[in-house]
Amino acid sequence: MNLLANRPVFRCLGNLLSRAISTGAPLKALDGEGKTTVHILNKDEDLGLMVDGYSQVGFRLNNNLTILGPMVIFQRSVLAWNISGVTEVNEDSLSLFKVLEPKLDIIVIGTGDCADTHLVYKNLMDFSRKYKINLEILPTESACPTFNFLNAEGRNVVGALIPPGTVRYTADDELTSKMRYQNVLVDD
C-alpha cells in the first residue's frame, strides 16, 4: 500500500467528460429500459486515439498506454514532444506541422497549468497566420477533452499537450488509478 502512496493519480476523463448522451425519448430521458443510451467516446476504438486521463508525469490513452512527458497526439498515432515546458512552445517546436500534408485542421495546445494563454497565443500568432493553421490554446485540463471531441468528429486534429503540474482529482480517480496496479479488495 505504502509503495503506491506516491504513485501519481491520473485524473480520469473517460468516465466524466468525454461522453455524449443520446436519448431515445427526448422528453423523458429515463423512460424505462432501453430508452436511454450512454455512448462513451473513449471506448469506441473506431474513433481513434484519445486521452483517457492525465497526471503530472504524463497521459493515459485509450489503448491502455501511459505516455510519459509531453506528447504530440495525432488521430491514430502519437509522438513524444521533447520540450521542457510551456516557455518552449514556439514556432521551432511546432515545426513538424509546417510540413505535414494533408494540412491540419486545428492544433490543440495544452499549456499545462498555464491558465493565462495570452502570451503563448501572442508568440504563435504569426505562425498561425503564416501557415494558415488554426490554434486552440487551452490549459491541459480542458485541452484533453477538446482534442477527444475533435478527433471523434473525424477532423484532422493534433493535440500538443504538456502534463500539468497540479492535478485536481476525486476519490474516484484515486481508486481507479489504484485498481490498475493492484487488487484493492485483497489485503497484502
Next chain:
Amino acid sequence: MGRAISKIKHPFRDFNVESRAQKVISQPTPKPAPKHLKDALDLKRMKEAFPEVFEESLKKNETLDKHLKDVFVTRTDVPFQPQQPINPSRPLPQDKSQPEQFLFGHKEPDDDKIPLGKTTLRNTLKFISQHQKDPTKYDADFIAKEHKLPKEIVEKILLYYRVFEMYVPEYAEHTTKAKFAGPSVPKKFVLKDVGRKYLGPPKHKDNT
C-alpha cells in the same frame, strides 16, 4: 420551502417583470452582455499587440461579399421520377458495410502528389524512428535530401520529436494492463520510479 426562502431573499425579483422585460427587448439595438473579466482583458491585450489585424477584422471584405451576393438558389420543377426497374444483369450494390478506416485516420496523398517541401505523417514517423536507430546514417542532411524537405526544418523536427520506447513493468505483466511509453532516449530514473521492490533484481541492465 425553497420557493419561500427564495421569495424572502429576492422580494422584488418578479416585480413588474413583464414590462421590464418588454422594455429591454424593445430596444432598437440590443445591448451586448458584458464580457467575462478574462475575456475582456484578453481582447484588450490582443488589440494592443495586433492593432492592424483588429483593424482588418472590422473592414468589410469586398470580394467575399460579392461572392456571397452572386450565389443564387433556383428551383425548376422536376417531375417525380419513378424508381428504376432492377436490371438483373447490372445488380445494385448490396454491401452496406463501412469503408475501411485509414491507418492514420485521414486520406494520405499518393507519393507522387506530395508537394515539394512537404511530407506525410507516415514518412515523418519513418524518418524519426530511422534517425533514432542510426543517427549517423540517417542524419538531417540525408533525410532532407530523401524527403525533399528544408534541412533546418528537419533538424528541428529531429530535435523536438521522438518516437517512444515501451516500458512494461514485470510485476504488472500478469495482473494489470499497465504499459508505459517514454521518449526513446532512455532516462535511468524512469524504471527506478516504478519501484525496485516490485521489479525484483534487475535482469537486463540495458533494459533501461
